[in-house]
Amino acid sequence: MFKSPIPLAAALLAVAQGGAAGAAEPQSSATSAQQIAHAGSQPSAAGPEAFFTGRVRVDPAWPADAGINASGAYVTFEPGARSAWHSHPKGQRLVVVSGTGLTQEWGKPMQAIRPGDVVWCPPGVKHWHGASPTTAMTHLAVTGAAEDGKNVEWMEKVTDAQYTETAR
Numbered sequence: 001m002f003k004s005p006i007p008l009a010a011a012l013l014a015v016a017q018g019g020a021a022g023a024a025e026p027q028s029s030a031t032s033a034q035q036i037a038h039a040g041s042q043p044s045a046a047g048p049e050a051f052f053t054g055r056v057r058v059d060p061a062w063p064a065d066a067g068i069n070a071s072g073a074y075v076t077f078e079p080g081a082r083s084a085w086h087s088h089p090k091g092q093r094l095v096v097v098s099g100t101g102l103t104q105e106w107g108k109p110m111q112a113i114r115p116g117d118v119v120w121c122p123p124g125v126k127h128w129h130g131a132s133p134t135t136a137m138t139h140l141a142v143t144g145a146a147e148d149g150k151n152v153e154w155m156e157k158v159t160d161a162q163y164t165e166t167a168r
Helices: 008-012
Strands: 056-062 071-078 090-097 102-103 111-113 118-121 127-131 137-144
Touching: 090 102, 127 137
Parallel strands: none
Antiparallel strands: 056 071, 071 137, 090 118, 090 137, 102 111, 102 127
């Protein structure tokens, strides 16, 4: 298994977390006033080739912080694009916003996901997700972080043969 030295927030939200130039500073939720992170205040980033197949765009929404130990990002997969196999130490929720996607848990059948569907990826469960072969898909990913900040363990890429199985 490939263990990423980079947490998912840093891998997916590289420009928002991880010290990149122009990165938005995480704001503490410990204040007593509402905070607004305006759309477009954090730059989009390409999904790293080491962890994705095809064209993937990540639009950061918020970093994990003292108020909520989970990060959020909109992830758009172009047709045929997908994540590598991976797991999350604290789990992940995906809310499909648009398009048609696919997801699969290791050893189980692939499933189609559509707008409004919410996918729960339990802690430690090996899975992948992405777009269908013909339709782009965007989901909001809400990913919990362990005490050490780690929120993903990246594994091998999904093969073309695995991806082209019939979705149910």
